[in-house]
Each structure stands twice: as structure tokens, then as C-alpha cells.
Amino acid sequence: MPTHQLDPNLWIDKYADYLFNYTIVRVKDRETAEDLVQETFLAGLKSMENFKGEASERTWLISILKRKIIDYYRKINSKKGQAEVRVNYSGDGESEGDWLEERVADNFDMNAEDSMQNEELGLAIEDCIMKLPEKQAKIFRMKTILGYDTETICNELNITPSNLWVIIHRARTALMSCMEENWY
């Protein structure tokens, strides 16, 4: 029985950053990553009928995004010429058919163990940020990820510095306990 439902009105707020971080480590270009995330949401909207409710909304969107990333590399591949990419393929040379899919599934261009670990860590933190109330998540992202200074955030959101530090404190406390549960 289907247990999950789709709500496209919430997709950007809930998943844009998660999908973006998933993509940026694979395509290494901000603008391309943002475009792929955007395309994923639009494709998701078009194929909502195919959603069976067995996977979570996010897992379903990630599966669409994976295909978008594969398509992106196929496009690049056909532009550059296949030989160039095949030289870099670290497979055994006999698996002709699904080589591209294998590489994307196996973290394209990220062979180093620490890169994979950092990606897992990043997605675990993203999971925890997603659980914060919207305002806390937004201010935490502005302060910690975008590195905005206190004054800029206060002016933009019309809050006082002491409000900001209270919100940051709540966000950090919740994140510490979430990471304690999910990561260590």
C-alpha cells in the first residue's frame, strides 16, 4: 500500500539544497547543477502519475536526478567525442553497455574514499538541516553555508542581532543532537 505522497508545492524548500549538494559533487559546476535540479523538479511534476508511493518523495526525486545527470554526461560525451571519456573509464574494458550508468551510480569522478565520506557527511547534515523549522534552516544556511555577515542577514530579514544569535543557537543545538543520533 502506498505510504508516501507528493507535494510539489514544497519541493523547492524541502529538497532544492539536498539535490543541489548531491549534484554539485558530480558535475562540479554551480550553474549546471542548479539547472539539473530545476529540470528534475519539472520532470518530477510531469511524471507524478508514475509515483507509486513506495519510495519517499526525496528518493523518487533523486532517482529522476540520477537520470538527468546521466543524460548530462551523455550530452557532453557526444559533444567531446566518446574516445576522450572512455580513456578515463576505470572499468575492465569489457563492460561496454552500461559503463556510463555504472560510473554515475558509483560516484562519478570521486574515487577517493574521503571524497565519498565527505559527500555522505554532507548529505547527513542536509538531512538534519531539513528537519529544522524553515526560518532556522534559512538563517543557518545564510550564516554558515553562504557565510553572510550578521548585519547583512539582519537587514535582509529585518531581525535584530540578538534574534539572529538565538535562532543560530537553536539551529546548532538541534543539528548537534541530530548528527549525534544519525552520524556517530
Place this chain on the structure above:
Amino acid sequence: MEEKKSFLFVTCDEAKQICDKSQYGEASHWERIKLNIRLSWCRVTRAYTQNNKKLTEMMKQAKLETVEDKRKQDMKKKLQEEMAK
């Protein structure tokens, strides 16, 4: 009679806030001195500081990125346009 607190004394909550600020390099010299004094005897502040530093380290290690607000608004607009079709 109420005991007069030293100007170097901070409460646990104040110490936590200084600790938060210092994760972003925004704690003043005096605030850091006050925090350090409290850290020398308060276990709660010490535990908080330790976990807070760990979170900062993890954030650095993960190199997380975020989609800028303006771009998110564009995405929302496009999605809503599609939904309205």
C-alpha cells in the same frame, strides 16, 4: 544581600552564545576571556563547546553548498507555471 558578580562572570546561556559567535569568528576578545573562565569550571559549557566545535568541523569538511534564495524563487516560479498548465 545579593552577591555581586564579577564583570568576568557569564551565565551558562551567555557562555553558549559566545561559543556560537566564536564559531563564526564574531566573539570579541573580552567575550572569549569570559568564556574561557567559565570553561575552566563549568562542565555543561565545556560539553556544549566541544559539540559546537565538532559541528563547525563537520560543516567545513562537508563543504556544503546552498542554492541562492533568488534562484530558489525562480525555480518556484517555473514550477508553479508548469503546475498551472
